[in-house]
Amino acid sequence: MTQSSREVHLVDRPDGMPKKEHFRVVETEIPEVGSGQVLVQNLFMSVDPAMRPRLASQTPLNTAIEGGAVGRIVQSNHTAFREGDYVRSLNGFREYFLSDGSNINALDPDGMPLSAYLGVLGINGLTAYGGLLVTGALQDGENVFVSAAAGAVGSIAVQIAKIKKCFVIGSAGSDEKCAWLRNELRADVAINYHRQKLRQALKEAAPKGIDVYFENVGGEHLNAALPRMNPLGRIPVCGMISAYNNFGSISEPVTTLSNLIYNRVTMRGFVVYEFESLRQQFLSDMKGWIRNGKVKYRETILDGIEQAPAALIGLFSGLNTGKMLVRFAS
Amino acid sequence: MTQSSREVHLVDRPDGMPKKEHFRVVETEIPEVGSGQVLVQNLFMSVDPAMRPRLASQTPLNTAIEGGAVGRIVQSNHTAFREGDYVRSLNGFREYFLSDGSNINALDPDGMPLSAYLGVLGINGLTAYGGLLVTGALQDGENVFVSAAAGAVGSIAVQIAKIKKCFVIGSAGSDEKCAWLRNELRADVAINYHRQKLRQALKEAAPKGIDVYFENVGGEHLNAALPRMNPLGRIPVCGMISAYNNFGSISEPVTTLSNLIYNRVTMRGFVVYEFESLRQQFLSDMKGWIRNGKVKYRETILDGIEQAPAALIGLFSGLNTGKMLVRFAS
Numbered sequence A, B: 001m002t003q004s005s006r007e008v009h010l011v012d013r014p015d016g017m018p019k020k021e022h023f024r025v026v027e028t029e030i031p032e033v034g035s036g037q038v039l040v041q042n043l044f045m046s047v048d049p050a051m052r053p054r055l056a057s058q059t060p061l062n063t064a065i066e067g068g069a070v071g072r073i074v075q076s077n078h079t080a081f082r083e084g085d086y087v088r089s090l091n092g093f094r095e096y097f098l099s100d101g102s103n104i105n106a107l108d109p110d111g112m113p114l115s116a117y118l119g120v121l122g123i124n125g126l127t128a129y130g131g132l133l134v135t136g137a138l139q140d141g142e143n144v145f146v147s148a149a150a151g152a153v154g155s156i157a158v159q160i161a162k163i164k165k166c167f168v169i170g171s172a173g174s175d176e177k178c179a180w181l182r183n184e185l186r187a188d189v190a191i192n193y194h195r196q197k198l199r200q201a202l203k204e205a206a207p208k209g210i211d212v213y214f215e216n217v218g219g220e221h222l223n224a225a226l227p228r229m230n231p232l233g234r235i236p237v238c239g240m241i242s243a244y245n246n247f248g249s250i251s252e253p254v255t256t257l258s259n260l261i262y263n264r265v266t267m268r269g270f271v272v273y274e275f276e277s278l279r280q281q282f283l284s285d286m287k288g289w290i291r292n293g294k295v296k297y298r299e300t301i302l303d304g305i306e307q308a309p310a311a312l313i314g315l316f317s318g319l320n321t322g323k324m325l326v327r328f329a330s
Helices: A051-055 A114-118 A123-135 A154-163 A175-183 A198-205 A220-228 A272-291 A305-314 B051-055 B114-118 B123-135 B154-163 B175-183 B198-205 B220-228 B272-291 B305-314
Strands: A003-010 A023-030 A038-047 A069-076 A086-089 A096-099 A104-107 A143-146 A167-172 A189-192 A210-214 A229-237 A266-269 A299-303 A323-327 B003-010 B023-030 B038-047 B069-076 B086-089 B096-099 B104-107 B143-146 B167-172 B189-192 B210-214 B229-237 B266-269 B299-303 B323-327
Touching (some): A114 A323, A123 A210, A154 A210, A198 A220, B003 B305, B023 B096, B038 B305, B086 B114, B114 B323, B143 B154, B167 B198, B210 B220, B305 B323
Parallel strands (some): A143 A167, B143 B210, B167 B189
Antiparallel strands (some): A086 A104, A266 B266
């Protein structure tokens, strides 16, 4: 029996901001489940800023876009998977898909909400954990600055730094997000970069300088942070969201890089797959922190695959607090 | 008996390019040599781009400027130094000075010209050696780009990279310098950044990408290099000479930093004093390379302490090829 499904295609490449007309929701039929195959129904899919630069060239046109998803096996002809099993995959942006098992990973919810495995217990959590502790080589009690601190990755980085007894400054784009950072996530200082002058605000917020700047934004955030970096400071570069909607990934101008020299500061780009070997340790730590209330997270959930383009576009207009998700079914 | 001496003071802080009127040559009298003291006569002093940013705030006004120098003991009341011994110090910009031995280091010329100990066998050589091999973690056979490659540090970095069997691209600001890079220093490609479009020229020169970019310039050089960096590439940041004459060390805008992310590139600022523990190994290697002709160097020498301001200003107008020096006596 075939299964009707919908999927989201990229039909045109955005130069600047992605718009709805760059995407199309397409009806399709999934063939019958063959031998050694499973049929997966996606339940949630992840929407991430890092998807944006890929739209400019890497993402193929007129086929379902890739992206993290969690789903449930609804039919199995595969010995390793049973009906009802949960799996994670990179096959987002579609309601159903067939798999031979090579591109899905079994997922044990372990009492946690499924959606968490796309965010705090998934790519975003592991990104914050590895970026801060490995790339950033964070030491207990250091001075930390996190940009886009109310975002899916930034909000976890803030909380991990607090768990490590650090002094933590976060930036976000609204008073509501700043209040959440201070009151719920225990950030020591929250800077609203839309209302405050970032360079001056950061100078005042960091009287002891910055040892680790967890970089999500680039541009003016980096201009403000570089002169504040302490000797042997580290800047793990997770993303530069200020660059993603400019053609060719041209970022806002950075003019303070010579501050790297005398303080011997390290900037290093990283991607989450570097930390795969840490996943079990990460999951164990993070579940513990969530259970004892030391890590909180927020999700912004839109319902229905037809909302996927709006969710992606909304990332760049501040629509979300915390993780942006699309729910297909529950 | 007192010794008359001349020294160069900074009398006003340059906003942009330093000019002669920011400096003054001052006559002074050196007191008699006390017990435990030596009188040093400087023979050569070093002029370095890194002096420029210090003029903006750190260098005290109306006192002799600091800078590397080699000199000779002309009178000694100190048990560790004899008349005629050579020493190196940071007491440049003056003809004579007294020392209690704590701020001078004995120097054995070992058959090499004294001036070399301010350049290829001194701060510039150790900077290139440590920056490339330690900070840049250079591996044999990698693809290397060196900016300001005809400069005192860059020219040594080019040659060390060639000794390590690397493919080496250098940039310089004149055809004559580029010819020297190709013909004498064995650079594989030399780019004249005044005549060629840097981004396009570097793209064509580096078909296999860049593993290590030895950064001396910043700005447009960095914009050109970042998109060419290979996965896990390294950018040891030695200097950003493009920034030094702008007020407040504001550098030319860099807009391609998001290239750090997916290729997991590391940029790290460094300063030569990090490599002090390597000095003996460095001297042994570098003397060997000079003796067997694998490292060549050029010096631009101006005569007389009154030329020190012109030498410093000339660094930023391309006056020198290789090391810029002022000779006081010989």
